Amino acid sequence: MKKILLLATGGTIASKPTAAGGLAPAITSEELLSFVPELAKLCEIDAVQLFSLDSTNVGPEQWQQLVHAIRQNYDAYDGFVIAHGTDTMAYTAAALSYMIQNSAKPVVLTGSQKSIYNRDTDARNNLYRTFLYASSDFSWGVQLVFDNKVILGTRARKTRTKSFNAFSSIDYPETAVFRDMRLIPFLRRPDPMPPVQFYEQLDPAVFVLRLVPGMRADIIPLLAPHYRALVVESFGVGGLPGGEHGEMYARLQDWCTSGRLAVFTTQVPHEGCDLAVYEVGRSVKELPGVLEAKDMTPEAVAVKLMWALGQTTDRAEAMRLFTTPVEWDIV
Structure with a gap:
């Protein structure tokens, strides 16, 4: 019988009604x-209450706690289950994918849309199937189990706020699915796998800027004193209003000239960005320090930047780390 460590972190799955009428872990x-x-x-199963937070309050500090706990217990267990709130679970799944690489042992996140305290919700089903996956011979790496689906940590995204089928695998196949209690694996563990690698350093100095028509360019210099990297959520396959002759381009050029990074992604849910398609994007692509997220999820983009910046202060090395595929985040 396999030995699994449960790391509980709070979230809806562990919530009860408060006197004020809301829910809290x-x-x-x-x-x-x-x-x-x-x-x-x-x-x-052994269980540890690592912290007890609404996942809105989970961020880099808590990701580091999770990685530290798994690293300290890695040799003693066959796998790890993390009970987590759904709102930022995709961010945590992406973060752990970069901070725990090449794990032959499963690190599996789950949660629920309704508390386990209530009857007949998704909580018990999700928790049971997560342990069923974690204790199977097919399990590996950082995965998210929800509503009978097993999703790679770098590909998971919350796409519904209330429904039980809240998470989707974006532009990549699910690792496995459940049919009742039967686990059907699609993507098996790579064989052989390199030794597991742990990283505990992150730099959260990353700002995500979602473009809207008519946005003023003077927002960019205001960010410069506080952030090392800018994620630009652009329109369609990518570009800047005004192209190389616009004010936005001039401000971004200043940003890049100062040694900072800028990563372009898209507001469109599927198929990624490609700055080479339109003139409003082609000139942007040539700026020093500009990268394309390609088909990465927004959660993976932001967190991978934090991870890359946490490993180095050299922009060229951070760019190399960001553009190197990790756990199928870029295909």
């Missing part, structure tokens, strides 16, 4: 397990 890791007694037949 209040259920401990041991209590979570007590709601699904069938888990005892699947695997041997």
Whole structure:
């Protein structure tokens, strides 16, 4: 019987109603397990309450705590399950994908749209199937299990706010699916796998700028004192209003000349960006320090930049790290 470590972090799955009428994390890791007694037949489970937060409050500091806990316990367990809130779970899944690379052991995140405290919700099903996946011989790497789907950490995105089928795999196949209790794997663990690599350094000095028609360019110099990298969520396949003759281009040129990074992505949910298609993007692509996110998810773009900047202060090296595919984030 495999040995799995549960790391509980709060979120809706562990929430109860408050006196004010809202929901807040209040259920401990041991209590979570007590709601699904069938888990005892699947695997041997230890549980740790790492923190108890609404996932809106989960960020780089908590990602580092998770990585540290997994690194400290990596040799003692066959896999890891993380119970997490849904709102930022895709960010955490992406972060762990970059901070724990080449893991032959599964690091699996799950959560729910309704609390496990309630009857007949998605919480118990998601938690049971997550442990079922984590204890299987097919499991590996950083994955997200939700509503009978297993999704790569770099490809997961929350695409619905309330429905039980809240998460989708963006522009990449699901790793596996469940048919009732039967696990059907699609993408098997690479063989052989390089040794696992852990990273605990991040630099959150990344700003995501979503373009809207008519936006003023003077926002960019205001960001310069506080951020090392800018993610530009552009229109369609990418570009800047006015092209190389516009004010936005001039301000971005100043940003890049100062040694900072700028990564272009798209507001469109699928198929990624390509600055070479239109004249408003071709000149931008030639600026020093400008990169394209291609088909990466927005969550993966932001977090991979934090990871790359955390490894180096050299822009060229950060650019190399960002453009090197990790865990199928770029295809």
